[in-house]
Amino acid sequence: MNITFTKTDRSSHLLLIMAGWGMTDVPFRNLTAPGYDIAVGWDYRSEKVDTSVFKRYREVVLIAWSMGVMEAERVVPALGLPLTLTIAVNGTPTPVSDTYGIPTKIFDGTLSTLSENNVIRFNRRMCGSTERYRQFNLSAPNRPIESLREELSILGQRALETRKPFSWDIAVAAVNDMIFPYTNQLKAWKNTRIISIEAPHLPDFESLIGQLTVNKSLVAKRFRDTRDTYDNSALIQYRVASLLARKLLDSVNNDYCYKRAIEIGAGNDCLTNYYKNSIQIEELELWDLTMPAAPETSACNITPVADDAESRLMELPDDSVDLVVSSSTLQWFNSPVNAIRQIQRVLRHGGIAAISLYTEGTFSQFAEQTGVSLNYVSANQLSDAISVECRLVEINTYTDQLQFESTRELLQHLRLTGVDGVGQSSRARLRTLLRNNKLRHLDYTYTTLIIKKI
Secondary structure: OEEEEEEOOOOOEEEEEEOOOOOOOHHHOOOOOOOOEEEEEEOOOOOOOOHHHHOOOOEEEEEEEOOHHHHHHHHHHHHOOOEEEEEEEOOOOOOEOOOOOEOHHHHHHHHHOOOHHHHHHHHHHHHOOHHHHHHHHOOOOOOOHHHHHHHHHHHHHHOOOOOOOOOOOEEEEEOOOOOOOHHHHHHHOOOOEEEEEOOOOOOOHHHHHHHHOOOHHHHHHHHHHOOOOHHHHOHHHHHHHHHHHHHHHHHOOOOOOEEEEEEEOOOOOOOHHHHOOOOOEEEEEEEEOOOOOOOOOOOOEEEEEEOOHHHHHHHOOOOOEEEEEEEOOHHHOOOHHHHHHHHHHHEEEEEEEEEEEEOOOOOHHHHHHHOOOOOOOOHHHHHHOOOOOEEEEEEEEEEEEEEOOOHHHHHHHHHHHOHHHHOOOOHHHHHHHHHHOOOOEEEEEEEEEEEEEO
16 A cells, blocks of 8 residues: 655644545645644555654544445554544445445456546446536546556455444435445445535545644634633533533532642633632642633642643553543534543543533534534444443533624634634625624533443
């Protein structure tokens, strides 16, 4: 397998794209993902990979497309990558199947009649329209027909082999896919979160990356820029922190000293001040993308840390932390579900985690009007991530609504709290939004969890 880096900014975060059959890196060279290097895997005739090219990355987001889904399941587990988010796009773990993939007759017919003209027909079906096909041809791969035939034959043989289950966070299924039938994709992913899109087999990867991954450099900038305005504007965030603190104090053992505690997303000590002097803590680490504020007085030793908590969490040893708290933060992770799994892993036996984060339903009105939203998870996804070593003491979901006098005031509120770090809507759409002046409330849906390691 070839690994080609199409974008290298010396980032510690990598977007790894496992391309489909017949591809090279060429169709992906214009992709951008702020804050991430981009690497493309292609030509699966060999599955040998030089793992040294991944050594410096602290986080890897995997996007596997078409036949690349099966190959990701075969290759990626052995690479030892620090995966946070895994996304399958228009492909399935069983790519040759009358029920769960490309129907066997169609696959066999494609292989037996493969020619340059038939590759052109395949690409037209893959693109779905004349205009998309024209755009694809501007950067189409150029591989000898024999290499395509050999690769397709090998992939067909591998599709018959069994392999260990692989964990996918999201399966993206295109309604208009003419390669992997949409109905077969839905059947294949019945136990995985599915996002359906109006697209052909070859989707708009730039759009998918923007929708499903977090631009952490933008998030950090927004919160850094709003440090002076956050306290007076973050009404819901303080309400959520107060609620979580009460649940935390009801759950801890007052006679026990928690030697190592970590707060993820400490920020302006919105949550810290509620608990720091009410729980026996020996060492408290305050993590945030930007340097968090350390309380002036505290009964414990406090260490502020400016770092990407999603990566830092994966680097902690097993059973190394007694207490983990986090409020209004994990929704900014690429995978809150994986973060919940990592938190359970690092907790010592008897340790407690108290978490609140925004979940499905948050800012739904804003997303409908602007097309900009975080990839909010559901409470069910979070509860499904609880391991057998842990007990979910409590999980509850709440919705609060903020009302505004005008759309302009609503947008100003988002700016003052840094929440517009989710992304950028088009200027034309924002002008229309302001002119209509109909968006005057925001729903905040948040889930709180108390987890104890048995």
